Amino acid sequence: MIGSSSSMLVCFLSIFPISTLDPWDNLVQVGTWIPERSVSTNILSYSVKYFLTSTLLDIAMGDTGVRRSIISKLTSQFPGIYTNENIAFVGTHQHSGVGGYLENLLPQITSLGYVKQSADAIVTGTVLAVQRAHANLAPGRLSLGNTTILDANINRSPTAYLQNPVSERARYEFDQDKDMTLLRFDDDKGNARGFLSFFAVHGTSLYEVRTYIRSSQCGISVTIFLH
Numbered sequence: 001m002i003g004s005s006s007s008m009l010v011c012f013l014s015i016f017p018i019s020t021l022d023p024w025d026n027l028v029q030v031g032t033w034i035p036e037r038s039v040s041t042n043i044l045s046y047s048v049k050y051f052l053t054s055t056l057l058d059i060a061m062g063d064t065g066v067r068r069s070i071i072s073k074l075t076s077q078f079p080g081i082y083t084n085e086n087i088a089f090v091g092t093h094q095h096s097g098v099g100g101y102l103e104n105l106l107p108q109i110t111s112l113g114y115v116k117q118s119a120d121a122i123v124t125g126t127v128l129a130v131q132r133a134h135a136n137l138a139p140g141r142l143s144l145g146n147t148t149i150l151d152a153n154i155n156r157s158p159t160a161y162l163q164n165p166v167s168e169r170a171r172y173e174f175d176q177d178k179d180m181t182l183l184r185f186d187d188d189k190g191n192a193r194g195f196l197s198f199f200a201v202h203g204t205s206l207y208e209v210r211t212y213i214r215s216s217q218c219g220i221s222v223t224i225f226l227h
Contacts, residue, residue, distance in 0.1 A: 051081050053133065054088040054196060055126050058222065061091040065103040069123045074130060082130070089126070094216035095206040139188040148178050153201040176200060195225070 055070075067089045074082040099107065100115025101122055108114055155161050155176040161169070169175070177200040185194040204216035 052086050052088070053082060053130055054090070055129060056090050056092060056196075056222065057122060057126060058094065059091045059097045059101075059122065060094055061102075062089045063102045063119075066101055066119055066122050066126075069119070070126050073123065073127045077127075077131070078134065092203065092216065092222070094204045096210045096213060096216065098213055140193060141186050141188070143184045143186065145182045145184070147180055147182075149180050149199070150178060153178070153199070156202065 053074075067087075070089060071082070071084055071087055074087065098115070098118040098121075099111035100113065101119040102108065153176055158175055161175045180197060180199040182198075183196040184192060185196075187193050206216055
């Protein structure tokens with residue numbers, strides 16, 4: 001059984017810096033506009049009485065505090081179905097998302113404190129995405145594919161990589177992982193309901209001069225697929 005959905009994160013825009021991500025922990029980066037809503041995408045699979053939900057959010061990174069809140073709400077709404085063991089919570093990783101939702105000290109310093117409205121928006125949007133996916137459960141199938149993609153990523157520190165033992169480097173053809181793995185979720189008619197991909201690339205190129213809350217490469221890819 002497969003269910004998929006998405007929901008918008010109606011995040012709080014204030015005088016707080018919009019990025020809480022190293023190295024853009026920068027007090028100068030202050031949010032000025034929201035041309036795009038951030039998206040929470042959920043893919044849910046069910047097999048032999050076991051549920052697994054994978055939630056991808058268009059934010060800088062996941063957070064343990066936000067995850068605890070999501071788990072708390074889902075376990076109360078779906079007792080015995082969703083637990084700490086079967087909920088995956090992942091951020092696309094981007095440099096122009098809302099700040100103030102992380103528990104770590106450094107991001108809270110540069111966002112001038114904890115912004116509850118941002119954290120609440122992320123939790124609410126994620127829970128809504130799971131609710132919609134659960135309601136859309138239908139027969140489907142999974143397929144797994146692997147391929148090699150060249151000229152799509154680089155080693156961000158090739159000099160440091162050369163400090164690895166020669167014997168270890170000899171095990172690999174490149175100084176960066178070029179293999180991509182894709183898990184595809186189809187309905188019973190063969191129509192794609194969602195994808196979960198794994199590829200070693202830093203999927204954002206937005207700098208701290210950006211003050212609009214918007215998607216980076218991964219988030220844009222999700223939006224294009226949804227529409």
